Amino acid sequence: MPLLNTLMKxxxxxxxxxxxxxxxxxxxxxxxxxxxxxxQRQLSARRKPR
Structure with missing residues (x-):
């Protein structure tokens, strides 16, 4: 998780x-x-099974 540590710093x-x-x-x-x-609408539309 070096990226997360970098972002926190x-x-x-x-x-x-x-x-x-x-x-x-x-x-x-x-x-x-x-x-x-x-x-949020775009992401929820991607998650719905078709």
Missing amino acids: FARTPQGRRAMNRAMSYARSPQGRKQIAQV
Whole structure:
């Protein structure tokens, strides 16, 4: 799990915190919520057996 460790180290840096804050504020915005819902629909459509 070296990738996860690398991501955790990055998240603790000031740069990582800024990136997380930007991502969180985008996720809270109407445009972000719309895009998240769209991706969720696409992923759930892929999981349904045909």
